[in-house]
Amino acid sequence: MLRYDRGTLLLEGWPGPAPEGFSYDPRVDAHRAPALLYPELIGSLRGKLRANQAPRYRKLTLKPRLALELYPHQREALEAWKQADQRGLVVLPTGAGKTLVGVLALAHAARSALVVVPTLDLMHQWFALLKAAFPEAHLGLLGGGYHEPYQLCVATYDSAARNMDRLGNLWGTLIFDEVHHLPSEFYASIAQFSLAPYRLGLSATPERADLRHEWLSELVGPVVYRKEAVELAGDVLAPYEVRKVYVELSLPEREAYQTALDERNRFLQAHNLRLSSLEGWSRFVQVSSRSEEGRRAMKAHREARRIAAATPAKLRALEALLAAHPDEKLVIFTDENAMAYEVSRSYLIPCLTHQTKVKERAEILESFKSGRYKAIVTSRVLNEGVDVPDASVAVVLSGTAVPRELVQRLGRILRKSAGKRAVLYEVISRGTREERVSERRREGVRLEPGHPKVQAPLPLVAWEQLGEE
Amino acid sequence: MLPSELLIYMVRGGKALPRLYKPDHERLMRAQGVLETIRRHKGRRRGDLDEALAALEGDAPDYRLVRGLAHLALAEAHFETEGPVMPELLRRTAFTLAAERGYREREARTVLEELARPRGVEPEVLREQLYADLPENEILTILPELSAKELLERYNLAQAQGLLYSATGMVIQAHRNTTAEYKKLFRYLKYFGLMYAVEGDLDHGYRISVDGPASLFAQTRRYGVRMAAFLPALLHVTRWDLAAELNLHGQRVTYTLTSQSGLVSHYAKPPEFDSLLEGSFAERWNKLETPWRLEREVEIIDLHGTVFLPDFALRQEGRTAYLEIVGFWRADYLERKIRKVLKADLKNLILAVSERLNVGEERLEAVPGPVIFFKGKLEPKAVLGALEKIA
Secondary structure, X not given: OEEEEOOXXXXXXXXXXXXXXOEEEOOOOEEEEEHHHHHHHHHHHOXXXXXXXXXXXXXXXXXXXXXXXXXXXXXXXXXXXXXXXXXXXXXOOOOOOHHHHXXXXXXXXXXXXXXXXXXXXXXXXXXXXXXXXXXXXXXXXXXXXXXXOOOEEEEEHHHHHHHHHHHOOOOOEEEEEOHHXXXXXXXXXXXXXXXXXXXXXXXXXXXXXXXXXXXXXHHOOOEEEEXXXXXXXXXXXXXXXXXXXXXXXXXXXXXXXXXXXXXXXHHHHHOOOOOOOHHHHHHHHHHHOOXXXXXXXXXXXXXXXXXXXXXXXXXXXXXXXXXXXXXOOEEEEOOOHHHHHHHHHHHXXXXXXXXXXXXXXXXXXXXXXXXXXXXXXXXXXXXXXXXXXOOOEEEEOOOOOOHHHHHHHHHOOOEOOOOOOEEEEEEEEOOOHXXXXXXXXXXXXXXXXXXXXXXXXXXHHHHXXXXXX | OOOHHHOOEEXXXXXXXXXXXXXXXXXXXXXXXXXXXXXXXOOOEHHHHHHHHHHHHOOOOOHHHHHHHHHHHHOOOEEEOOOOOOHHHHHHXXXXXXXXXXXOHHXXXXXXXXXXXXXXXXXXXXXXXXXXXXXXXXXXXXXXXXXHHHHHHHHHHHHHHHHHHHEEEEEEEEOOOEHXXXXXXXXXXXXXXXXXEEEEEOOOEEEEEEEOHHHHOOOOOOOHHHHHHHHHHHOOOOOEEEEEXXXXXXXXXXXXXXXXXXXXXXXXXOOOOOOHHHHXXXXXXXXXXXXXXXXXXXXXXXXXXXXXXXXXEEEEOOEEEEEEEEOOOOHHHHHHHHHHHHHHOOXXXXXXXXXXXXXXXXXXXXXXXXXXEEOOOOOHHHHHHHHHHHO
16 A cells, blocks of 8 residues: 655555665565655556555646736746646746746646745735635645645745645645745755645746755756746836946944944954855854954944945935836835834835734735835845836845845836836945945846846936935 | 754764753853843833843853843743834824825925824834834733743753754664653654654663654755754653764764753653553552562563553563553544554553443454453452463
8 A cells, every 4th residue: 555654655565575766664664755756656556556545636627717818938838847747947037927827837737736935925925816816726825824735725935844744645736936945955845745746846046056956856847948037028027227326425434334344354364264255254154153353343244234234325315216206116125124114214115024914014015006105115025926016116225145136126126017117226335345245146147138238327426416405 | 942053062073062051150140141131121122122132142252152041031931012002003194194295204204293293292202103013112021930040951951952953863772761751752753753663672771763754765854853852852751862863064973962961851741650540550559469560661562653562561580471551542542552452462461451441352352462351440450360371
């Protein structure tokens, strides 16, 4: 008999040596195989099993009730996935309608299914979409306080990873939204402990700095379809530009910045450390925690970063940008929550962070959609996936050097509508580390060809003047 | 338990050692300092408390001690939102007005003034109250009920647990523990979704290898957190050694602990006996004149995937019999128990079954050892009678 046992397949009462793909498990005197291999293994076992109790997933009729008008790239993506035995990754830029490809894949597979997403916002967004698309299906949520492992279920990576060894045989289809999250030791078990034959991964940027994306072909499947933002810009996505806006620190800020930087650099020199690589950075983290001077150096580093990121000059630049786009919808991004709340308190702009409760988030996004609010400020929650329809201006007040973050933030404003031109402003403190950070995140992104282009920085003085009342 | 970044350990000669602190004056004062700082902030903002705790850390390199103590103490505290206004409502009103007027600092001030006037507060106060419901603005209402000594014990336990996050497997050597202790041990292993294999015998001790189902295919740290959560349960067992295999940042090291490590569990202590029935039987047996000694240190019988632990062993001069008492249980439990007894296939096992269970004799026909039925309490004499049959 074959059954599912906590993320594995267990073959009991099998006469003779272990069949291909199984290993003998002396702990239980039976043969065991990874659940992930179920589709491969079941073929050779067919007809030889007394009973197969492993899969609990069911056939479902899933006919989307939404009027779906497909772009060519969406149709091609779905076709490519079907051709590849319904296993693989579809890579499309944010705003190009990845979610719709997911809905069609669910319908095509016609099996009970689990959709895995990185954030609670995305969980609720997928839930609403699935409810609209498949109103008859038994829908459930896993995560954010819900435990509803029903036939169509949306889960966060966290909850799915925690529960998969008990639930891994319930679903025949797995969809991983923002699939670049999957290849970590803990999250990978979602894919490993499931026996689902149908697997689809969605992402705009599956590549990871640690190269673990190579693991995805084993966990989900190979890249079956890929289109970059530049290939779709103007066609499916709105044309866009990225502009830099420089601000100048005040004299006291500059002095404080320099003092903090000097303190940090003295420590770096004394310990022969360089921050130019990821390795150098983790050495700094390690070494600095071992002494009082080290800890002060780390605090100084953070202080320097904070001064550059949160200078009031940026708030003045923001006010100028708000004034320059009075009739458009803006999304403002910050690196840290404190700055997002600062913006919110200063201009009375609604703020979304991971601390915002689910109901209020939904209400803020709804009011933004309806036009009651014309701007929102967020730290990182809108980096991924959440729809902010018809926003056309993004202001990055502070960010990291990670290219994916820039692509994702840009993606928030790229949904096409008639006559729309999107613009993303990077607000950068001149003469600080932020200049390098901006360069680093741009290096990984193809911004130039076709419509999109990087404009020359705007003259500094103009912003300063606009900022003074 | 503690987050990984607050763990402190050393690796020497392929062995990992957690940083465990003796409850000396200095450490107790640190724990006391953390507790007092928290106590002083009763009724105040979490943000203020966090700042005070950061100040307590200072720049000293052992900041992780203070931070870890605070983490564990605050897990036992409670915070609540306080304030006269409903922040969410206030935000909605203010954000709607500001969007109508246009986003300018000056307009924002006007909006706040308009909203503040009827409420009789300063506009800047209202600005602060916009986010009174953020965690940092919550008020500390319930203090942790821990002494400095208890807090330090929790800290040491959490450090010892933390190394197990990186465990790919562990081996427990157990010697002469009681049935009730072993039962609890295996119940916890099962509860945490862990797997085990048992080797050895009563005289030489048992070797219990612990990992998870998927450990068969590759070394994985997937079950490490569960092994860590299991540790406090193991501490209630009297005599054991533990050796865990760790994968620490790609380095393979071993990590050992023993029942003498001085760690203190905060899990509920298991009862001495598994049921009242067993307790009262043991009492009556001890009043009996017989060469058979009733012992609670029993053999572990590995049934591949589960174990069978008889309630008692009966011994005299090289002879051993087991006794399993089946009292008042639900029907499904009884079924499982009978299946276990059949699988264990022990000719020297006496099965004592309560008549209240309504088990037909035919269901127990295949049991290889003697079966006794009893009404109310189990009489030692009946067991003695059954012992004769085995001999």
